[in-house]
């Protein structure tokens with residue numbers, strides 16, 4: 184990218200100094216006052232005290248006094264299109280909420296999806312997310328190039344991105360929940376997913392765009408699509424994502440339809456493995472957790488959405504103790520209107536303390552790890568992002584902690600996890616600034632606010648007339 188090199192071709196350097204640093208490396212190394220040197224798109228060096236002297240090609244020096252530097256936040260589960268159906272069906276459980284919203288969701292088109300992606304991405308990026316993901320599974324016939332619109336919005340924003348190309352082929356007539364016109368055929372879904380991977384997936388170290396194969400959920404997808412989706416992902420060398428074990432109703436549905444609980448059903452369709460991550464995993468017994476740990480299957484924990492839909496409390500402390508990779512997810516904003524990841528750090532910590540492990544469930548550093556390194560693990564990118572270490576990609580956030588919201592809290596990590604969302608003074612993705620002083624640099628936030636309102640109103644009109 185342009186700013187990564189000086190006119191002479193050498194890697195340009197950005198030097199950040201005088202800030203507290205939480206690296207989230209394997210030892211949880213922290214510095215009360217330290218530096219980070221970014222060269223091109225990677226972290227060149229990091230440590231205590233001042234940056235080394237005599238560095239060449241320094242294009243920018245940042246005085247981080249009053250700030251905490253952390254790895255950029257990594258979101259591992261979302262549905263961008265729901266940005267334009269927020270605040271609806273607010274007092275429903277999951278199945279009733281889905282039934283209420285599917286008829287509206289089935290009317291989305293490319294312009295609506297583009298606007299919703301901008302809103303979703305913008306809200307996350309300005310709150311410190313540097314790697315976003317979108318599990319998009321509603322592809323109504325004739326609705327345009329929805330995957331292209333979503334990927335384009337992420338590129339424009341400047342964030343690292345995984346599109347989980349979703350699909351549904353089990354509609355009402357087959358005992359599923361989505362309306363018939365909102366689903367694809369088995370063959371159509373597989374072909375379109377393969378095309379999306381071939382067109383957009385980048386397997387390189389510094390990839391800004393990756394694609395995963397992501398049938399929606401057991402209750403909206405045929406067993407054949409689950410099986411063939413897993414085979415497709417492994418043939419193409421990409422990851423697998425879906426919803427799993429979200430509610431008691433889903434568990435009942437799986438027992439009635441397949442004679443198996445959700446985790447056993449996933450095992451029977453090839454859906455446990457270190458290339459798989461699953462959203463929610465609320466209703467897991469000990470042997471389910473053991474199966475995830477044994478196979479390296481990852482979890483996207485979405486505490487706000489689980490609370491909003493009264494799904495329950497995922498057993499995150501037990502998963503971590505067993506060795507399951509766990510990241511955090513905003514989930515779609517029709518079930519988490521806030522749409523930013525700081526809420527999930529805080530709610531992961533607070534909500535898990537309402538479970539069996541009480542105050543020992545999670546601490547602030549574990550919550551920060553879930554939102555950074557844990558997310559990188561479940562996206563299969565832990566060697567590239569998720570911690571601040573020399574050689575890794577330069578995705579980092581400088582949180583302002585000397586303002587009214589945080590200055591009276593002595594410990595910086597406690598301040599940003601237990602406290603209110605801290606202002607983002609600077610966010611770098613791939614060594615490039617994406618947020619400065621709380622504002623997005625590459626897009627017009629006010630224009631996004633207008634267009635998302637207009638598209639939400641247009642969708643509501645179309646849905647009311649159908």
Ligand SMILES: [Zn+2]
Nearest residue numbers: 426462514515
């Ligand atoms: Zn979801």
